[in-house]
Amino acid sequence: MSHYRRRAGLCAPLFLTVTLRVMMGVGLSQFALPSVAQAPAPLPPSAQSLGSSANSVLIPDRGDVTVLKLDDQLRVGKPIEDSKALTFTSSDSIDGIVDREMRLKGRAQIRRNGAVIKADEIKYDPDSDVANLLGNAEFSKGNALFKGPKARLRVDARDGEMETPNYELRDNRASGKAKKLTIASSDVFVFDKATYTTCTPENLDWYFTASTLEIDNEQKEMVGTHGVMRFFDVPIAYVPYFTAPTSNQRRSGILAPVAGYNSNNGIDITQPYYVNIAPNRDLLLLPRVMGQRGVQLGAKYQFLDKQYSGSLGGDYLPYDRKTGTDRWRYDWQQRQNFSGDLLGMGGIPIAGAWTGYANVARVSDNLYPTDFSQTIAGAVTNQFRQDVGTTKNLTGTLSNWTVGARAMTFQTLQPDPTVTVQSPYNILPNITAAYNNRLTPTVADASGKYIILPSGPTTTFSTDFTRFAYNIGSNLAATAPGAYSQADRTVIKGALALPQITPGYYITPKVSFQSNTYNVTPYNPVGAPIAQGFTIPTVSLDSGLSFERDAAELKGFFGRDMLLTMEPRAFYVYTPFQSQAQTPLFDTADAGFGVTQIFSENTFIGNDRIADNNKLTGGLTSRMIEASTGAERANVTLAQRQAFTGQKVGLNGTIANPTTYSDTLGSASVRLLGNFSTDVFGQYNTQLNRLVQTTVGGSWRPTPGRSLNFGYRNVWTPPTQASVQNNQAFVPSATTTDQYNISGQWPLTREVSVLGRWGYDALTTKTLNTLVALEWMRDCWTLRGAYSQMLNTSQITTTQVLFQIEFRGFGSAGSNPVDIMKFNVPGYMPTSKPIPPSIYENYQ
Template sequence: MTEPNRARKNRQRAAVAAPDQRPANRRGTLALRPLVFAVAGVWTATSAAQSADTTQATAPAVTPASSVTALATSGPTTPGGSPLVPKMAEPVQRPDNTVPTFTAADKMDGRTNEDIHLRGHGELRRNGSVLKGDTLDYNQDTDVATATGNVRLFKGGTLVTGPDAKLKVTANEGTISTPTYEFHTTGGHGTADRIDFIDKDNSRITRGTYTTCSPDNVDWYFSASRIDIDSDRQVGTGRNGVLHFFGVPVFAAPIMDFPLNDDRRSGFLAPVFGYNSRSGTDITLPYYFNIAPNRDLTLYPRLLSQRGLQLGAEYRYLGTSYNGVLRGEFLPDDREAGRNRWSISALHTQRLAPGLTGYINYNKVSDNTYPDDLGRSIVTATQRQYTQEGGVTYSFGDWIATARVQKFQTLSTATTPLAAPYERLPQLSLTYNKYDLGGFDVNFLTDYTRFSIPTANTVQGERLFMQPTISYPIIRPGWYVTPKFILNTTAYRLDRPAGDTQDTQINRTLPTFSLDSGMTFERDAPLVTKLFGVNYIQTLEPRVFYVYTPYRDQSQIPLFDTGQSDYNLGQIFTENPYTGYDRIADNNKLTAGVTTRFIEAESGIERLRATIAQRIDFEGQRVTLAGAAPTSVRRYSDLLGATTIQMFRGIFFDTNLQYNQDIDRIMRSTVAFSWKPEANKVINLGYRYYRQDANTGQLPLEQADISTQWPITRRLYGLGRIGYDLDARKPSDMLLGLEYVADCWVGRLAVQRYSNAVSGYTTHIFAQIEFKGLSKVGNNPIDVIRLNVPGYQPVTAQPITPSVLDQYE
């Protein structure tokens, strides 16, 4: 294989390093990982094992006919007496002075223990490194190797070429003029005016470049007037560095440190650029401090063109028994709001003793519109409650004890008014779980909570709840029956506002009995097998669930933490339709349902599942959230149905239906369809319909959405999502974007628009360029796209696994 062909082959097979796959490390904006390996130690490692006073033993006479000669006193030889060349996978790595040096050439001559001259394809191998040249001279007295003409230096997957090289082997000093370098592990390459090896740990590149683009199509490259390499500290320092993109300088720095390996290093991170319709142009330049292996600090000053300069910081720490994150942001004198804006966040967890853990989760913002104005995405911009809590948990055997305090900051605006929830000051709980105790499952829950609320003229108080449960599961092949008994005991001590004459002490004890049962039948499905050409099994799984709880008037009990559970196929087979402990529904109800599944016999993959269920109320439930008796009693609940289909590869269909037989209306319906034929191709369709229901408080809703990622050309991909409000007849949210993948870079552009709680809509613009093997610049839209486009995969060139034969010299 010719040298140009070998270089092209190497470039074609090189793997691109992916910084996203190392989330634990913070990298500099221009992290020249491969450049390190190439220059810092390429030649120094070649000669590190030989000392300056190495004495060469008498060597055999060298004749022009010799093809391989070893300047060594010993070593493995062929049956003919010639030394063996080290194998590819077995490089010689000896720490002493006995490392052999192998030479080869068309013609060799020299003087024993003084010098050797190689003419025509000269080659010197030592300790896994290779130096080649048209001519190669090595003086043992001065320990200097001089190569001229087509010089090639190969070490550890890095190839350096140039017209000439002069290297002092043991002292690790030398120069290669006008070199080019290629990196087998990343596919990167570059050129320089010269490389100077100062000692075994330090080297200098003069006017060097680096890129991962193909030599025929260099879309981007990084250049620096000088790059100093310190391989001992694994740090490189670039002077007057410039990043060029299509010939245009896009980033420059007079001095910049970058890591030479994957270890975390202090320094600037990639700048983040974006646009927000509420704050204007958004530029963030983070600086990373690597304080210790288990502690770091990131400062992220953020310039908002319409508001001013915001300062932010994030401190992370990790210990053997604790970890946490502290965050803070401060915007002095917001030009739009006319006041200081800030946010703080603290999350800490710690193992205090064996079985004992504690945590703190505290979040607070300066005002009610902070997330709308300064949120970085739809997730943070729509957050309306900030948790402030701390607690401890102790586990011992089958018991778990928990204590916590919990408060909330609720952000209420004129357009989105929200009521503050009750605070738990404190909450103490004790649970016991024991399974298969003589065939019985035994559970015991005790919970004491002091509820407080900042809203005036609102009832507050204490609640003690105890709930022992015992069940006896009977499970046999093809069927099961589980009887269960629950005793719900609650005591309240209330502080009612002035003028409220209701009881301040309330006790409530309610027993609950339930019986859950089911069967499973299965058979072959010949029609489906014939249709799809795969053996299928069909199951039929009927289920019957009965629950009884007597009625108690609970109209005087406040609602501290209780609400209506979502009515679905999971909830319909439970004992209580309410969350929390303030309402225990009276029940004399029977739920019947049936599920059928189609399963591939060989693989066990479930291709289709369909379920239908309904609850029969024999007496009519009288307990409600509001306390007043219901105006009407229905014997039959809404009919629930659900279907999931995955019969074809890459196609997924799911639907849920709630149907009211009394009024012959669909109360709720959701439909989801997804087609993902291959990577980077997906189409999603969705539809949601909720009919207004006064009994549950459900508001009307009818929305449809479509999202996709799909190639437009071989390199250009389109993506987006549109959510449309069919009632309001206008879009509710929208995301449109493009991704372009080249040989050595990926560009991403996305525009997101969503409704906010203050002034209608907020628009974000995300733009990012990923320079493969170097860094990313811009505002990362990947998380936002994943949230909006299910099944989205970022486009990137697939790395080719390097072969052991690539660049073998």
């Protein structure tokens, strides 16, 4: 039988996984060096040099003649000026008069600087540089190809004409035909009575006709007059003049309109206009017409530079016919580097960098997101931040320090009159300084081949000063986050850890402390509660083992060699009890219960609560891993925390009767062959003898474009204590979540797929959301339609009808339902985009 073994590897402490990767990379590079590309060998010495040596063999002097050499792969050569390019010809036979007229017959070709001319017969006059192509004439340059019965071209000037040509533009898989082609230059082609499509000739479902069509292959643009769009030979649109890109390069112009129906706004049409200001700047204008509300003006400006990046956008509706008010929104996001270097364009700051940011957004009223958002995530937003800040990584002897400052205010919306959303405190300001001995930049050794990674104890220290403020007098009392109109809080933290990590085991002892002080100003001084600070130490010990064995018994089930692991973990933490019943709450909440939280030192997140602990947490994780690939097929975890003394510290006071047993946690994640997966999470309370939290999910995705999903979630919430200090009323225990949802995508035919989702809340016996969608995909166009209904609040249900037709490589019309499909159907696969053409695809 198989036995578990401690996971193999170095037994000395490993400080980072990167160490092994660096060592392997440096070692393998020594073997890779001999295989890199080398310059061609020099030509043999000239006859003169050989003649001066004994026993030499004379060979002709090559002088400055270029010698062609076979290469082991296709390479992109350097561009050559036309005046310096050579001309090559080939055919089955050739006759004529030198420098007067040349006749190439049978598979005739002329090649020059990337351009290829082919025909059954080519008559070329060097004096006039004119080539007459007779029979199966063909001209190609780059990814453009033109074919016709005959043509007349000037080889050097790259101009000429072709009768009744067929053409292909492989940049966007487009093709067409015309009455006549005039080649104005090497990259500009003018067609008379032309058609344009991205469909294959066998399925010519749509095509665009134009009286004149000029395609600039260098600028990647086409310009036409009197254009008519035909879908299944039925004219559906006419434009007297148009310009359009022939690639995915950015270009100023009108984008496809976005149209749909919304129960809040009626007919909803947006006509975007894109302005390509510069390679790193653009502007999107968004005029929007809503049948029940009026005309809204919107814009979004984006910018990107090495030292800064961001966007500025907004919308303004001068008069909303339904509310009789002006409605508006603005959003400003920016990242700025004031000094120091960044990794990449707008990238990560490195040592010494001084950076800043701004995230500022605001709307005119409580119902603005519900009424105007075109995405589900935006429609359910009830809070907007106005956040600015800066961070500085110090250098020199202070390179382990980082300092920062920020200010943040909140706009909390109340879209549902039956549910009051409590607002958080504004932060005006927050100033921090943090020390970490592992922030020292890595240093290379004397050879320059290796880097020295930090080792030994990990030391951290931080200070945090925050001024919290809230204008209680100008807002509803129920929305206030607490009893204070202003409060100053100072937090000091420190920690010392000594991690010892190997592949088979790890152990990390740690000592830490936190000290809080408060200076508060109550809104109502009469009977105001005091604000009590604290200083609390914590000691913890985290440890774990890792065993694995060959699981021969699983090979028959999975069809491949498998490894089975056993990973026990033990975590002990001790924090003495100190009453925090008089300590206010500003940015702290319960951390919840999960695999991460059960192995943490504090059951709260934020700086206003430190849980008293004398607890030992034991857990066991087992994984099923493919031996050859390392892919994880299953993961099962069981854990329970044993409290030697019950936790007394609560969010809103001291817990009267704490329990010494925590809930038992169990989770499992299984990925079976056939693309079936399931995830289960459960939290069982031994004292109440009931499941407190249950989550079950499953999906089956046999092939791309096929998926079925199921989910269920049930949450029971314990009672919440009342607190005048935190403006918290007593809330009894209750089941707060009991929801089901099913969703999926499935093809009805090779071209038509259906999508759907249904979400149901068993507590309110209401449908939360419904989606019914259809996607019809052909080789050159896709039609999508969706009907969506979502419960935004207890009183508002939004219904949307979205349709879009997308002509591949040309444009689209309608309101794009892809975002709403992705949000509702996990695993949804939208129509795949064509693979970009290779530069060697038309290699000749």
